[in-house]
Amino acid sequence: MIVAHVRGHRVRAEALDEHAQASWLHRIDARAKLVGILGFVIICALMTNSMLIFSSLVLSVLFAGLSQIPGKHLVKAYLGALPFILIASVSVSAFSGPERGLDMWGRTSACVIPLLVLASGTETYELFSGLRRLHMPTLIATLLMLTYKYLLLMSEEMARMSIARRARGFRPGKSLLDRYGLSVLSYTAGMIFVRSSDRGERSYEGLRARGFRKEFPIWSSSRIGVPDISFMAVFLVLSVALVSLQLGVVL
Amino acid sequence: MHIPDGLMDPVVALIGWAEFVIVIGVTLLILRKRIKEKDLPRVAVLSAGIFVAQMLNFPVGGGTTGHLIGGALFAIMAGPLLAMVGMTVILLIQAMMFGDGGITALGLNALNMAIIAPLSGWGIYHMLNQMSFGNRKSDAGRTKSFWDSIPVACSAWASVFLAACACAAELSVSYAISGGRYGIAAPVSIPAVLGYHAVIGVGEAAITVGILAYINSVASKSPSRTSGDGKTVIRLGRTDPSKTIWAAVAILIVFALALPLYFVYAREGRDGLEQTMDDANVQEGSPVLTAPFSYGENYFAALFMGIVGFVVVALLCSGTIRLLGRGHRPE
Numbered sequence: 001m002i003v004a005h006v007r008g009h010r011v012r013a014e015a016l017d018e019h020a021q022a023s024w025l026h027r028i029d030a031r032a033k034l035v036g037i038l039g040f041v042i043i044c045a046l047m048t049n050s051m052l053i054f055s056s057l058v059l060s061v062l063f064a065g066l067s068q069i070p071g072k073h074l075v076k077a078y079l080g081a082l083p084f085i086l087i088a089s090v091s092v093s094a095f096s097g098p099e100r101g102l103d104m105w106g107r108t109s110a111c112v113i114p115l116l117v118l119a120s121g122t123e124t125y126e127l128f129s130g131l132r133r134l135h136m137p138t139l140i141a142t143l144l145m146l147t148y149k150y151l152l153l154m155s156e157e158m159a160r161m162s163i164a165r166r167a168r169g170f171r172p173g174k175s176l177l178d179r180y181g182l183s184v185l186s187y188t189a190g191m192i193f194v195r196s197s198d199r200g201e202r203s204y205e206g207l208r209a210r211g212f213r214k215e216f217p218i219w220s221s222s223r224i225g226v227p228d229i230s231f232m233a234v235f236l237v238l239s240v241a242l243v244s245l246q247l248g249v250v251l
Numbered sequence: 252m253h254i255p256d257g258l259m260d261p262v263v264a265l266i267g268w269a270e271f272v273i274v275i276g277v278t279l280l281i282l283r284k285r286i287k288e289k290d291l292p293r294v295a296v297l298s299a300g301i302f303v304a305q306m307l308n309f310p311v312g313g314g315t316t317g318h319l320i321g322g323a324l325f326a327i328m329a330g331p332l333l334a335m336v337g338m339t340v341i342l343l344i345q346a347m348m349f350g351d352g353g354i355t356a357l358g359l360n361a362l363n364m365a366i367i368a369p370l371s372g373w374g375i376y377h378m379l380n381q382m383s384f385g386n387r388k389s390d391a392g393r394t395k396s397f398w399d400s401i402p403v404a405c406s407a408w409a410s411v412f413l414a415a416c417a418c419a420a421e422l423s424v425s426y427a428i429s430g431g432r433y434g435i436a437a438p439v440s441i442p443a444v445l446g447y448h449a450v451i452g453v454g455e456a457a458i459t460v461g462i463l464a465y466i467n468s469v470a471s472k473s474p475s476r477t478s479g480d481g482k483t484v485i486r487l488g489r490t491d492p493s494k495t496i497w498a499a500v501a502i503l504i505v506f507a508l509a510l511p512l513y514f515v516y517a518r519e520g521r522d523g524l525e526q527t528m529d530d531a532n533v534q535e536g537s538p539v540l541t542a543p544f545s546y547g548e549n550y551f552a553a554l555f556m557g558i559v560g561f562v563v564v565a566l567l568c569s570g571t572i573r574l575l576g577r578g579h580r581p582e
Contacts, residue, residue: 143298
């Protein structure tokens with residue numbers, strides 16, 4: 001599981017928000033993107049007919065292709081999320097037959113790909129700001145922004161510490177019985193907390209100095225325009241088409 | 252344990268979302284009054300720290316690795332309310348930014364890892380701490396001992412295991428009510444998920460103990476507010492002697508959250524024993540003793556009977572411990 005996080009993180013750290021600028025997706029309002037894409041993902045998760053599952057997968061891939069986000073970046077991000085998808089679909093196909101497993105793979109992939117495009121094609125803070133403007137609870141939105149900010153700092157710290165560990169000859173043990181390996185890992189994690197708490201205090205002072213009072217001001221004040229509405233409309237039409245086909249097949 | 256989109260039956264996902272929204276809504280309402288501006292960056296740092304700690308792989312054996320979930324760790328360090336909010340934030344970032352865990356499944360993921368794991372971890376930690384090992388005020392100076400680590404280890408293991416139980420139950424209920432289009436059948440999912448996480452839980456327990464021991468040993472320079480009685484706790488909230496009651500409430504909430512799934516399933520199928528007896532053509536004989544209570548036919552009846560059962564068991568256990576302890580305690 002964790003490989004996914006690390007890999008996902010590397011992908012982000014290498015080119016954080018760099019691709020966001022390159023794509024036309026960047027110019028669409030974050031709220032429109034969230035509503036359109038999340039609605040489409042929910043509809044994709046409801047598909048049960050094999051044909052429709054693969055049509056939705058094709059639509060997702062098409063959207064990824066049209067989004068002008070470098071394919072290499074998206075493939076890397078997809079590979080980061082792949083372990084979860086594979087575990088699910090392999091265990092399904094082992095028990096209920098390969099067709100069901102293939103359906104499961106198609107469905108989960110069709111859901112993940114638009115989300116990854118959304119994450120890569122939007123500046124992170126704009127995305128969170130969009131969530132906030134869609135009336136996500138203030139406390140969670142504020143914590144989301146703060147946590148993401150510390151996350152990037154800490155994962156770099158962690159990478160440094162892991163290099164230092166290896167430089168001193170540390171090899172992770174082979175199993176849970178290796179007490180030494182486990183204690184080194186847990187002290188490393190403890191050290192992350194200790195170091196980061198200092199950093200937390202400092203950055204809190206900094207936030208205070210810049211006028212932070214319990215919540216962040218809203219990031220951008222863009223208005224929903226024609227491109228945003230047409231973006232949502234395209235996704236709405238696709239979703240309605242998928243749902244009606246699905247209902248038609250079932251009935 | 253991150254469930255992707257499209258794996259669970261929509262009904263199960265909807266139940267997950269409904270329960271998650273109710274619990275997190277109540278939590279936020281309570282926190283809105285109590286949280287101080289100063290706590291915000293601390294909670295964010297803890298969330299980010301747990302997120303990063305989740306990246307540490309530990310070897311499980313046979314070439315596989317596992318990683319921390321951190322629900323119990325978060326709850327022990329920050330209290331259950333902040334832990335639930337913080338874990339929700341972690342899961343949101345994972346789902347939105349990294350594609351780990353889906354949007355439709357976010358309710359279920361949050362239920363398992365952001366609500367059941369911290370609540371049960373916190374509840375079990377405080378119950379064990381009060382019941383058997385807690386009354387040793389003389390240890391004030393000692394920062395680390397084997398006995399101190401038992402409640403931490405137990406709660407960390409149990410939090411992972413209970414979250415895995417919930418996950419396995421969701422998978423098998425999805426399979427049962429969708430006729431195989433979603434989810435994974437119980438005979439596969441339950442042994443696989445529970446077996447794997449029973450082992451992962453041991454790693455979680457060891458690492459949680461290690462992290463808390465490390466933080467405690469450098470307590471003066473850390474966010475921890477080590478209280479005088481040598482307990483390894485970073486406290487953002489207050490502590491009071493009625494912790495045991497709140498711990499019991501936490502565990503009961505976990506129980507109440509798990510029940511709806513049982514009813515969704517019971518409508519469609521029957522339990523394994525009944526099924527087996529049916530398959531083998533065995534008739535249920537007339538019972539030797541007619542039970543005075545039944546489990547109840549609807550949700551609230553079952554919830555009530557569950558609470559009664561829990562209180563009875565808790566009273567019996569604490570009574571037994573009192574009786575056993577009477578001989579040993581130097582008066």
